[in-house]
Amino acid sequence: MKAKAGGSGRTLKMANSLGIEPSAVPKSSILAKNYPNPFNRETVIAFSVSRSSQNHLVDVSIYDVQGRVVQTILHANLPNGNYTTRWNGLTSSGAEAASGLYFYQIKAGDLRTTGKMLLTK
DSSP, X not given: OEEEETTTTEEEEEGGGGTOOTTOOOSSOEEEEEESXXXXXXXXXXXXXXXXXTTOEEEEEEXXXXXXXXXXXXXXXXXXXXXXXXXXXXXXXXXXXXXXXXXXXXXXTTEEEEXXXXXXX
């Protein structure tokens, strides 16, 4: 199953389409580490949407070390399940982000979780 990510034209993949049992609904919303990390050009961010977050808006955003939003890579209402989304190292204006430390944050309902990643060139 695929869902469009916030009108950006990017595609979000449900991990269930990758062979994970659909009955394995996560018990809480979590953000897994991105991989690869450090990365060059593109990284994958995996997360789960739980029963408690059903019908909640999910946002995944990338921030620089000064706390500025570099790009929002997902803004969508999602059903329960496991998902992956990708950041291609570009800013919201389409420019290449500079090498360095970045943070990704997921918001699902009232849950916010943040992780860090390193973009190398």
